[in-house]
Amino acid sequence: MAKIQFRNKEHRDFVFENLEKCRHKDCYHQAFFYVMGISEETRMNIGKMFDFKNDCIVPEGMYGGWQTSGTVKVCHLAFNLWNGFTEEGKENLFTPDELFCCGYAPYFMEGIKLRYPEYCRDLTPPKRKDMER
Template identity: 55%
Template structure:
């Protein structure tokens, strides 16, 4: 699976830089860092969302002041792809109905493809590159 759709060069650079920083390229890390890299805000706050030393997510920062409706959706999807995380009492906000209702939705499919490559082989595409603003 070499053809990955990125939102832009910053997204692509972030993805590869974070995989190197984590020292792991398994499907969990690939899907997580891909998703977190979609938005400039989540890229800028990655250390508030992921603990590189402990190799774990930080869902407690979902309610940080810098978060927007779109970045919260990014985080919820990334956290869920990481280990099935859902916010207790707010599980419905991790469902596609709620998550995909934003401009990042085209990239969410790519994150799912990265997390579940064995089930998504028929969804691979030849080097398709879209910008978030093309929507």
Template identity: 45%
Template sequence: MIFDEMIFKDEKHKTFFKEQVEKTRSRNDPYRKALFYVWGLTEETRENIESLYNFKEKAIDFEGLNKSWQTGTTIKVCRLAFNLYNGLYGQQDESESAMDYTPYGIFDCGLIDYMLEAVKIRFEEYKGLPF
């Protein structure tokens, strides 16, 4: 998926996404592209990317969900990002349930258009479908 064909929340979102994709050489990696696209949606996740992703190990950091900067919206953003990246569906500890990772638990935060765009990025092999 080419950057110009994608929808972005704002210029900060687009800039963050492009920078992370270039930094991690993820242009052909739909998993990481979806991850960074979703994390670019909020200022908090952009500013705290180092607590969500270990660039040295090229891996997500689940402990990022438990950081004090997290809000109700950023937790939903992170849950979607983790789910699109590796299928994570919750129950990392007793405070989470699989329901927190369903559309009911994630999409109810005013970012649904962008979250659906992330799903398209992750599943780009279906890009010709009319949704």
């Protein structure tokens, strides 16, 4: 996680504190806590969104009165990175078009890098002769 950009000190501290509470520190947990830590509101409500005892997400937390349009995007991406979660009948709310049209987009990209490190080591597109004009 050394090359990952955090939004602020609170974001960084949140990620490492929550990873310490978990049995696993794999790419699923890293990406989940990284994304959930972007917003102060999601940090304050992590116990409503993640069950540490059973090591699983809590989709019912999506309906808390504390949720805003921004925190919903944070939770949707975090849940999707965790296990591909999308809410039945609301799959369109989990699309890049819906999620990335906000100020959190640069941090969302960092979460994707954490979840898929094998594909995001070097984000420079490979040169392909068949794609040249």
